[in-house]
Amino acid sequence: MKKRFILATAVLTGISAISYAQEEKPLKLHGELSYVKTSGNSKTETFATKLEVLKVYIKNRLTGKGEFLYGKTNNTENTNKLYLLGRWERLFNEKLFGFLQGDYLKDKFSGYDYRTVWSAGIGYDIIKTEKHYLKGLISIGYTFEDFKTGGSNDYTTGTAELDYTWQILENLKFKEEFRYRTNLEDTNVYFVNSDSSVQVKINAHFSLGVGYKIAYQNRPPSPGIKKTDTTFLTSLIVDF
Template identity: 45%
Template sequence: MFRYIYLILLVLTFTVFSEEKKWEVHIEFAYVKTSGNTQTDTMASKFNADYELDKNRFYLKGETLYKKDDGKESANKVITDGRWERVIHDDLFGFLNIRYEMDKFSGYEYRISGGPGVGYDIIERDDMNLKSLISVINYYDRFVDGERKSDSYSSSKVELYFDWDIREDLKYRFDINYIVSLRDNQNYFLNGETGFEIKLNSVLSMGVSYKVNYQNKPPDPDIKRTDTTLLTSVIFDF
Protein backbone atom coordinates (compact mmCIF):
# COMPACT_ATOMS: atom_id res chain seq x y z
CA MET A 1 0.00 0.00 0.00
CA PHE A 2 2.95 2.34 0.62
CA ARG A 3 3.75 2.44 -3.09
CA TYR A 4 0.23 3.75 -3.81
CA ILE A 5 0.56 6.49 -1.22
CA TYR A 6 3.94 7.44 -2.71
CA LEU A 7 2.53 7.72 -6.23
CA ILE A 8 -0.47 9.78 -5.11
CA LEU A 9 1.72 12.21 -3.16
CA LEU A 10 4.08 12.58 -6.09
CA VAL A 11 1.30 13.43 -8.50
CA LEU A 12 -0.30 15.87 -6.05
CA THR A 13 3.07 17.60 -5.69
CA PHE A 14 3.16 18.27 -9.44
CA THR A 15 -0.41 19.56 -9.41
CA VAL A 16 0.02 21.90 -6.44
CA PHE A 17 3.40 23.40 -7.30
CA SER A 18 2.77 23.95 -11.01
CA GLU A 19 1.47 27.51 -10.75
CA GLU A 20 1.10 27.92 -14.51
CA LYS A 21 -0.79 24.61 -14.74
CA LYS A 22 1.41 23.38 -17.58
CA TRP A 23 1.76 19.94 -16.05
CA GLU A 24 -0.62 17.45 -17.63
CA VAL A 25 -1.30 14.65 -15.15
CA HIS A 26 -2.82 11.27 -16.00
CA ILE A 27 -3.62 8.76 -13.23
CA GLU A 28 -5.02 5.22 -13.54
CA PHE A 29 -6.24 2.87 -10.80
CA ALA A 30 -7.39 -0.74 -11.08
CA TYR A 31 -8.50 -3.17 -8.39
CA VAL A 32 -9.85 -6.71 -8.82
CA LYS A 33 -10.87 -9.11 -6.05
CA THR A 34 -12.45 -12.54 -6.51
CA SER A 35 -13.50 -15.17 -3.98
CA GLY A 36 -14.90 -18.70 -4.04
CA ASN A 37 -13.04 -21.50 -5.75
CA THR A 38 -10.27 -19.05 -6.67
CA GLN A 39 -9.26 -16.10 -4.49
CA THR A 40 -7.37 -13.31 -6.17
CA ASP A 41 -6.47 -9.79 -5.11
CA THR A 42 -4.98 -7.48 -7.75
CA MET A 43 -4.07 -3.80 -7.44
CA ALA A 44 -2.49 -1.69 -10.17
CA SER A 45 -1.78 1.98 -10.68
CA LYS A 46 -0.16 4.15 -13.29
CA PHE A 47 0.60 7.84 -13.67
CA ASN A 48 2.04 10.12 -16.34
CA ALA A 49 3.07 13.73 -15.73
CA ASP A 50 4.08 15.83 -18.76
CA TYR A 51 5.48 19.37 -18.86
CA GLU A 52 6.19 20.92 -22.27
CA LEU A 53 7.86 24.21 -23.20
CA ASP A 54 9.03 25.48 -26.60
CA LYS A 55 12.39 23.70 -26.54
CA ASN A 56 12.31 21.53 -23.41
CA ARG A 57 9.89 18.73 -22.54
CA PHE A 58 9.76 16.69 -19.35
CA TYR A 59 8.01 13.34 -18.84
CA LEU A 60 7.62 11.33 -15.66
CA LYS A 61 5.95 7.93 -15.51
CA GLY A 62 5.19 5.49 -12.73
CA GLU A 63 3.60 2.06 -12.57
CA THR A 64 2.80 -0.51 -9.88
CA LEU A 65 1.30 -3.99 -9.96
CA TYR A 66 0.58 -6.18 -6.94
CA LYS A 67 -1.27 -9.50 -7.00
CA LYS A 68 -2.14 -12.36 -4.65
CA ASP A 69 -3.53 -15.72 -5.71
CA ASP A 70 -5.12 -17.81 -2.91
CA GLY A 71 -3.28 -15.67 -0.36
CA LYS A 72 0.13 -16.10 -1.99
CA GLU A 73 1.94 -13.18 -3.58
CA SER A 74 2.29 -13.73 -7.33
CA ALA A 75 3.22 -10.27 -8.69
CA ASN A 76 5.03 -7.30 -7.19
CA LYS A 77 6.27 -4.68 -9.62
CA VAL A 78 7.25 -1.01 -9.31
CA ILE A 79 8.55 1.17 -12.17
CA THR A 80 9.50 4.86 -12.31
CA ASP A 81 10.74 6.45 -15.52
CA GLY A 82 11.87 10.02 -16.24
CA ARG A 83 12.84 11.65 -19.55
CA TRP A 84 14.03 15.11 -20.55
CA GLU A 85 13.75 16.07 -24.22
CA ARG A 86 15.42 19.02 -25.93
CA VAL A 87 14.28 20.07 -29.40
CA ILE A 88 17.22 20.19 -31.84
CA HIS A 89 15.49 21.20 -35.06
CA ASP A 90 11.81 21.09 -36.06
CA ASP A 91 10.65 17.52 -35.23
CA LEU A 92 14.09 16.21 -34.21
CA PHE A 93 15.02 16.11 -30.51
CA GLY A 94 17.62 14.71 -28.16
CA PHE A 95 16.84 13.26 -24.76
CA LEU A 96 18.17 11.79 -21.51
CA ASN A 97 16.32 8.96 -19.78
CA ILE A 98 16.59 7.39 -16.31
CA ARG A 99 14.58 4.43 -15.02
CA TYR A 100 14.19 2.33 -11.89
CA GLU A 101 12.26 -0.92 -11.79
CA MET A 102 11.68 -3.70 -9.28
CA ASP A 103 10.09 -6.97 -10.40
CA LYS A 104 11.15 -9.91 -8.27
CA PHE A 105 8.83 -12.38 -10.03
CA SER A 106 10.72 -11.68 -13.25
CA GLY A 107 13.98 -12.34 -11.38
CA TYR A 108 15.09 -8.78 -10.54
CA GLU A 109 15.50 -7.31 -7.09
CA TYR A 110 15.90 -4.05 -8.96
CA ARG A 111 17.17 -2.59 -12.26
CA ILE A 112 18.61 0.89 -12.74
CA SER A 113 19.17 2.25 -16.23
CA GLY A 114 19.79 5.50 -18.05
CA GLY A 115 21.37 7.09 -21.06
CA PRO A 116 21.09 9.50 -24.01
CA GLY A 117 19.20 9.20 -27.26
CA VAL A 118 17.55 10.96 -30.18
CA GLY A 119 13.93 11.01 -31.27
CA TYR A 120 11.68 12.22 -34.05
CA ASP A 121 8.05 13.38 -34.00
CA ILE A 122 6.76 11.52 -37.06
CA ILE A 123 3.20 12.80 -36.63
CA GLU A 124 2.31 15.74 -34.40
CA ARG A 125 -1.33 16.82 -34.68
CA ASP A 126 -4.06 17.82 -32.26
CA ASP A 127 -5.79 14.45 -32.66
CA MET A 128 -2.84 12.14 -33.42
CA ASN A 129 0.79 11.75 -32.36
CA LEU A 130 3.46 9.27 -33.42
CA LYS A 131 6.93 9.48 -31.86
CA SER A 132 10.04 7.32 -32.39
CA LEU A 133 13.11 7.16 -30.15
CA ILE A 134 16.46 5.39 -30.25
CA SER A 135 18.98 5.39 -27.41
CA VAL A 136 21.99 3.73 -25.77
CA ILE A 137 21.10 2.66 -22.24
CA ASN A 138 23.44 1.57 -19.45
CA TYR A 139 21.92 -1.06 -17.15
CA TYR A 140 22.71 -2.27 -13.65
CA ASP A 141 20.71 -5.37 -12.71
CA ARG A 142 20.47 -6.84 -9.22
CA PHE A 143 19.10 -10.39 -9.27
CA VAL A 144 16.84 -12.08 -6.73
CA ASP A 145 18.35 -15.57 -7.06
CA GLY A 146 20.87 -17.45 -9.15
CA GLU A 147 24.62 -17.79 -9.36
CA ARG A 148 25.16 -14.15 -10.34
CA LYS A 149 24.19 -11.44 -7.88
CA SER A 150 24.37 -8.53 -10.34
CA ASP A 151 25.30 -7.50 -13.85
CA SER A 152 26.02 -4.27 -15.72
CA TYR A 153 26.01 -3.74 -19.46
CA SER A 154 25.01 -1.38 -22.26
CA SER A 155 22.02 -1.86 -24.53
CA SER A 156 20.43 -0.24 -27.54
CA LYS A 157 16.75 0.66 -27.26
CA VAL A 158 14.18 1.49 -29.93
CA GLU A 159 10.76 2.88 -28.93
CA LEU A 160 7.56 3.87 -30.70
CA TYR A 161 4.65 5.80 -29.12
CA PHE A 162 1.28 6.38 -30.76
CA ASP A 163 -1.95 7.98 -29.55
CA TRP A 164 -5.07 8.85 -31.50
CA ASP A 165 -8.21 10.73 -30.47
CA ILE A 166 -10.65 8.72 -32.59
CA ARG A 167 -13.51 10.83 -31.30
CA GLU A 168 -13.85 13.55 -28.72
CA ASP A 169 -14.68 10.90 -26.08
CA LEU A 170 -12.63 7.94 -27.39
CA LYS A 171 -8.85 7.57 -27.43
CA TYR A 172 -6.55 4.78 -28.61
CA ARG A 173 -2.91 4.43 -27.58
CA PHE A 174 -0.11 2.03 -28.38
CA ASP A 175 3.56 1.83 -27.49
CA ILE A 176 6.28 -0.72 -28.07
CA ASN A 177 10.00 -0.94 -27.31
CA TYR A 178 12.82 -3.34 -28.11
CA ILE A 179 15.96 -3.53 -25.96
CA VAL A 180 19.01 -5.64 -26.82
CA SER A 181 22.31 -5.96 -24.97
CA LEU A 182 25.34 -4.74 -26.94
CA ARG A 183 27.39 -7.50 -25.28
CA ASP A 184 25.03 -10.43 -25.91
CA ASN A 185 22.39 -10.11 -28.64
CA GLN A 186 20.46 -13.05 -27.16
CA ASN A 187 19.77 -10.94 -24.08
CA TYR A 188 16.86 -8.87 -25.34
CA PHE A 189 13.48 -7.56 -24.19
CA LEU A 190 10.30 -6.78 -26.11
CA ASN A 191 7.56 -4.77 -24.39
CA GLY A 192 4.27 -3.53 -25.75
CA GLU A 193 1.03 -2.03 -24.48
CA THR A 194 -2.22 -1.07 -26.18
CA GLY A 195 -5.44 0.35 -24.83
CA PHE A 196 -8.60 2.39 -25.25
CA GLU A 197 -9.95 5.20 -23.08
CA ILE A 198 -13.58 6.37 -22.98
CA LYS A 199 -14.04 9.85 -21.54
CA LEU A 200 -16.99 10.26 -19.18
CA ASN A 201 -16.42 13.94 -18.40
CA SER A 202 -13.58 16.48 -18.45
CA VAL A 203 -11.69 14.63 -15.68
CA LEU A 204 -12.94 11.05 -15.46
CA SER A 205 -12.47 8.24 -18.00
CA MET A 206 -12.65 4.46 -18.13
CA GLY A 207 -9.91 2.48 -19.80
CA VAL A 208 -8.94 -1.02 -20.82
CA SER A 209 -5.35 -2.00 -21.60
CA TYR A 210 -3.35 -5.09 -22.54
CA LYS A 211 0.36 -5.31 -21.86
CA VAL A 212 3.00 -7.86 -22.90
CA ASN A 213 6.54 -8.09 -21.48
CA TYR A 214 8.98 -10.60 -22.98
CA GLN A 215 12.56 -11.31 -21.90
CA ASN A 216 14.55 -13.80 -23.95
CA LYS A 217 17.07 -14.73 -21.22
CA PRO A 218 15.48 -14.58 -17.75
CA PRO A 219 17.91 -14.52 -14.80
CA ASP A 220 16.55 -17.92 -13.71
CA PRO A 221 15.55 -20.69 -16.18
CA ASP A 222 12.42 -21.40 -14.08
CA ILE A 223 11.06 -17.91 -14.80
CA LYS A 224 8.62 -17.64 -17.71
CA ARG A 225 9.77 -15.46 -20.57
CA THR A 226 6.42 -13.76 -21.18
CA ASP A 227 4.22 -11.78 -18.79
CA THR A 228 0.82 -10.43 -19.86
CA THR A 229 -1.52 -8.05 -18.03
CA LEU A 230 -5.11 -7.14 -18.89
CA LEU A 231 -6.62 -4.32 -16.83
CA THR A 232 -9.77 -2.22 -16.70
CA SER A 233 -9.01 1.08 -15.00
CA VAL A 234 -10.54 4.27 -13.68
CA ILE A 235 -8.63 7.25 -15.13
CA PHE A 236 -8.24 10.83 -13.93
CA ASP A 237 -6.80 13.60 -16.12
CA PHE A 238 -5.82 17.06 -14.82
Protein backbone atom coordinates in the same frame (compact mmCIF):
# COMPACT_ATOMS: atom_id res chain seq x y z
CA MET B 1 31.83 1.44 -24.47
CA LYS B 2 31.50 3.15 -21.08
CA LYS B 3 33.67 6.06 -22.25
CA ARG B 4 31.64 6.45 -25.46
CA PHE B 5 28.39 6.52 -23.50
CA ILE B 6 29.70 9.14 -21.03
CA LEU B 7 30.96 11.27 -23.95
CA ALA B 8 27.60 11.04 -25.75
CA THR B 9 25.77 12.06 -22.59
CA ALA B 10 28.04 15.06 -22.07
CA VAL B 11 27.66 16.19 -25.70
CA LEU B 12 23.87 15.88 -25.55
CA THR B 13 23.70 17.84 -22.29
CA GLY B 14 25.74 20.66 -23.78
CA ILE B 15 23.87 20.96 -27.08
CA SER B 16 22.24 24.35 -27.64
CA ALA B 17 18.85 23.91 -29.33
CA ILE B 18 17.67 25.93 -32.31
CA SER B 19 15.13 28.53 -31.14
CA TYR B 20 11.64 28.48 -32.62
CA ALA B 21 8.20 29.70 -31.62
CA GLN B 22 6.45 27.38 -29.19
CA GLU B 23 4.32 28.23 -26.17
CA GLU B 24 4.92 26.91 -22.69
CA LYS B 25 2.09 24.56 -21.69
CA PRO B 26 0.56 23.86 -18.26
CA LEU B 27 1.48 20.78 -16.26
CA LYS B 28 -0.46 17.66 -17.30
CA LEU B 29 -1.32 14.85 -14.88
CA HIS B 30 -2.61 11.41 -15.90
CA GLY B 31 -3.58 8.81 -13.31
CA GLU B 32 -5.00 5.29 -13.57
CA LEU B 33 -6.39 3.04 -10.84
CA SER B 34 -7.53 -0.58 -11.08
CA TYR B 35 -8.68 -2.98 -8.38
CA VAL B 36 -10.20 -6.48 -8.66
CA LYS B 37 -11.15 -8.82 -5.81
CA THR B 38 -12.92 -12.19 -6.00
CA SER B 39 -13.92 -14.68 -3.30
CA GLY B 40 -15.44 -18.16 -3.14
CA ASN B 41 -13.70 -21.21 -4.60
CA SER B 42 -10.76 -19.02 -5.55
CA LYS B 43 -9.68 -15.83 -3.78
CA THR B 44 -7.85 -13.33 -5.96
CA GLU B 45 -6.88 -9.71 -5.46
CA THR B 46 -5.18 -7.39 -7.94
CA PHE B 47 -4.24 -3.74 -7.53
CA ALA B 48 -2.62 -1.52 -10.16
CA THR B 49 -1.92 2.18 -10.39
CA LYS B 50 -0.14 4.48 -12.84
CA LEU B 51 0.81 8.16 -12.62
CA GLU B 52 2.25 10.21 -15.51
CA VAL B 53 3.41 13.83 -15.41
CA LEU B 54 4.22 15.96 -18.48
CA LYS B 55 5.54 19.53 -18.50
CA VAL B 56 6.26 21.33 -21.80
CA TYR B 57 8.48 24.42 -21.80
CA ILE B 58 9.55 26.48 -24.82
CA LYS B 59 12.45 24.16 -25.73
CA ASN B 60 12.18 21.37 -23.15
CA ARG B 61 9.78 18.55 -22.27
CA LEU B 62 9.90 16.78 -18.91
CA THR B 63 8.19 13.40 -18.45
CA GLY B 64 7.79 11.33 -15.29
CA LYS B 65 6.03 8.00 -14.90
CA GLY B 66 5.39 5.59 -12.06
CA GLU B 67 3.59 2.23 -12.21
CA PHE B 68 2.81 -0.29 -9.48
CA LEU B 69 1.18 -3.72 -9.88
CA TYR B 70 0.37 -6.10 -7.03
CA GLY B 71 -1.59 -9.35 -6.98
CA LYS B 72 -2.23 -12.47 -4.92
CA THR B 73 -4.25 -15.68 -5.23
CA ASN B 74 -5.54 -17.59 -2.19
CA ASN B 75 -3.54 -15.20 0.02
CA THR B 76 -0.29 -16.07 -1.82
CA GLU B 77 1.49 -13.17 -3.48
CA ASN B 78 2.09 -13.74 -7.21
CA THR B 79 2.72 -10.23 -8.58
CA ASN B 80 4.79 -7.38 -7.18
CA LYS B 81 6.16 -4.90 -9.71
CA LEU B 82 7.33 -1.28 -9.52
CA TYR B 83 8.44 0.76 -12.54
CA LEU B 84 9.75 4.35 -12.52
CA LEU B 85 10.85 6.53 -15.45
CA GLY B 86 12.14 10.07 -15.86
CA ARG B 87 12.99 11.72 -19.20
CA TRP B 88 14.22 15.16 -20.24
CA GLU B 89 13.74 16.09 -23.91
CA ARG B 90 15.59 19.04 -25.47
CA LEU B 91 13.85 20.27 -28.64
CA PHE B 92 16.04 21.11 -31.64
CA ASN B 93 13.11 22.12 -33.86
CA GLU B 94 9.39 21.34 -34.08
CA LYS B 95 9.98 17.58 -34.52
CA LEU B 96 13.56 16.61 -33.67
CA PHE B 97 14.79 16.35 -30.07
CA GLY B 98 17.54 14.84 -27.95
CA PHE B 99 16.88 13.28 -24.56
CA LEU B 100 18.34 11.88 -21.36
CA GLN B 101 16.43 9.11 -19.58
CA GLY B 102 16.62 6.95 -16.50
CA ASP B 103 14.29 4.09 -15.63
CA TYR B 104 14.08 1.59 -12.79
CA LEU B 105 12.27 -1.76 -12.57
CA LYS B 106 11.80 -3.86 -9.44
CA ASP B 107 9.94 -7.08 -10.25
CA LYS B 108 9.88 -9.76 -7.57
CA PHE B 109 8.78 -12.56 -9.93
CA SER B 110 10.87 -11.84 -13.06
CA GLY B 111 14.18 -13.21 -11.75
CA TYR B 112 15.60 -9.72 -11.20
CA ASP B 113 15.80 -7.95 -7.86
CA TYR B 114 16.04 -4.74 -9.89
CA ARG B 115 17.12 -3.45 -13.29
CA THR B 116 17.97 0.19 -14.02
CA VAL B 117 18.99 1.82 -17.32
CA TRP B 118 20.55 5.25 -17.89
CA SER B 119 20.59 6.40 -21.51
CA ALA B 120 20.91 9.27 -23.99
CA GLY B 121 19.41 9.43 -27.45
CA ILE B 122 17.58 11.13 -30.30
CA GLY B 123 13.82 11.29 -30.90
CA TYR B 124 11.53 12.48 -33.68
CA ASP B 125 7.83 13.41 -33.77
CA ILE B 126 7.05 11.42 -36.92
CA ILE B 127 3.34 12.30 -37.13
CA LYS B 128 1.74 15.18 -35.25
CA THR B 129 -1.87 15.93 -36.19
CA GLU B 130 -5.13 16.40 -34.27
CA LYS B 131 -5.98 12.68 -34.58
CA HIS B 132 -2.59 10.95 -34.82
CA TYR B 133 0.63 11.37 -32.85
CA LEU B 134 3.59 9.04 -33.47
CA LYS B 135 6.96 9.54 -31.74
CA GLY B 136 10.11 7.46 -32.27
CA LEU B 137 13.15 7.29 -29.96
CA ILE B 138 16.57 5.63 -30.30
CA SER B 139 19.14 5.61 -27.50
CA ILE B 140 22.33 4.07 -26.15
CA GLY B 141 22.80 3.62 -22.44
CA TYR B 142 24.08 1.47 -19.63
CA THR B 143 22.18 -1.21 -17.68
CA PHE B 144 22.76 -2.34 -14.10
CA GLU B 145 21.08 -5.57 -12.90
CA ASP B 146 20.79 -7.42 -9.61
CA PHE B 147 19.52 -11.04 -9.70
CA LYS B 148 17.16 -12.70 -7.21
CA THR B 149 19.47 -15.71 -7.10
CA GLY B 150 22.45 -13.50 -6.25
CA GLY B 151 25.05 -11.73 -8.34
CA SER B 152 24.79 -8.76 -10.66
CA ASN B 153 25.58 -7.65 -14.19
CA ASP B 154 26.12 -4.44 -16.18
CA TYR B 155 26.39 -3.82 -19.92
CA THR B 156 25.89 -1.33 -22.76
CA THR B 157 22.30 -1.14 -23.96
CA GLY B 158 20.54 -0.10 -27.18
CA THR B 159 16.86 0.86 -27.15
CA ALA B 160 14.26 1.68 -29.83
CA GLU B 161 10.79 2.91 -28.90
CA LEU B 162 7.57 3.98 -30.63
CA ASP B 163 4.77 5.88 -28.87
CA TYR B 164 1.48 6.22 -30.78
CA THR B 165 -1.83 7.92 -29.94
CA TRP B 166 -4.95 7.80 -32.14
CA GLN B 167 -7.89 10.05 -31.27
CA ILE B 168 -10.52 7.83 -32.92
CA LEU B 169 -13.49 9.90 -31.79
CA GLU B 170 -13.86 12.93 -29.55
CA ASN B 171 -14.39 10.63 -26.54
CA LEU B 172 -12.45 7.56 -27.73
CA LYS B 173 -8.66 7.19 -27.77
CA PHE B 174 -6.21 4.37 -28.59
CA LYS B 175 -2.63 4.35 -27.25
CA GLU B 176 0.32 2.06 -27.93
CA GLU B 177 3.80 2.14 -26.40
CA PHE B 178 6.31 -0.31 -27.89
CA ARG B 179 9.92 -0.74 -26.77
CA TYR B 180 12.77 -3.02 -27.85
CA ARG B 181 15.91 -3.08 -25.70
CA THR B 182 18.99 -5.25 -26.19
CA ASN B 183 22.37 -5.95 -24.64
CA LEU B 184 24.81 -4.61 -27.26
CA GLU B 185 27.54 -6.90 -25.91
CA ASP B 186 25.32 -10.02 -26.26
CA THR B 187 22.31 -9.46 -28.56
CA ASN B 188 20.73 -12.76 -27.44
CA VAL B 189 19.74 -10.83 -24.30
CA TYR B 190 16.84 -8.57 -25.24
CA PHE B 191 13.52 -7.31 -23.91
CA VAL B 192 10.28 -6.42 -25.74
CA ASN B 193 7.53 -4.42 -24.03
CA SER B 194 4.13 -3.48 -25.41
CA ASP B 195 1.45 -1.41 -23.62
CA SER B 196 -1.86 -1.08 -25.54
CA SER B 197 -4.94 0.69 -24.22
CA VAL B 198 -8.33 2.07 -25.22
CA GLN B 199 -9.80 4.98 -23.26
CA VAL B 200 -13.42 6.17 -23.29
CA LYS B 201 -13.93 9.67 -21.89
CA ILE B 202 -16.81 10.16 -19.44
CA ASN B 203 -16.35 13.91 -18.90
CA ALA B 204 -13.58 16.52 -18.97
CA HIS B 205 -11.45 14.76 -16.33
CA PHE B 206 -12.59 11.11 -16.01
CA SER B 207 -12.34 8.16 -18.42
CA LEU B 208 -12.67 4.39 -18.39
CA GLY B 209 -9.79 2.38 -19.84
CA VAL B 210 -8.96 -1.15 -20.94
CA GLY B 211 -5.28 -2.06 -21.23
CA TYR B 212 -3.16 -5.04 -22.26
CA LYS B 213 0.57 -5.26 -21.47
CA ILE B 214 3.18 -7.72 -22.74
CA ALA B 215 6.65 -8.00 -21.18
CA TYR B 216 9.00 -10.44 -22.94
CA GLN B 217 12.59 -11.34 -22.02
CA ASN B 218 14.43 -13.62 -24.41
CA ARG B 219 16.87 -14.98 -21.83
CA PRO B 220 15.46 -15.10 -18.27
CA PRO B 221 18.15 -14.87 -15.59
CA SER B 222 17.24 -18.16 -13.90
CA PRO B 223 15.45 -21.48 -14.69
CA GLY B 224 11.73 -21.61 -14.07
CA ILE B 225 11.14 -17.98 -15.09
CA LYS B 226 8.73 -17.67 -18.02
CA LYS B 227 9.80 -15.49 -20.93
CA THR B 228 6.45 -13.69 -21.31
CA ASP B 229 4.31 -11.84 -18.77
CA THR B 230 0.90 -10.45 -19.80
CA THR B 231 -1.43 -8.15 -17.88
CA PHE B 232 -5.03 -7.20 -18.70
CA LEU B 233 -6.60 -4.38 -16.69
CA THR B 234 -9.69 -2.18 -16.65
CA SER B 235 -9.08 1.17 -14.99
CA LEU B 236 -10.56 4.43 -13.88
CA ILE B 237 -8.54 7.26 -15.46
CA VAL B 238 -8.15 10.84 -14.26
CA ASP B 239 -6.62 13.64 -16.37
CA PHE B 240 -5.86 17.20 -15.31
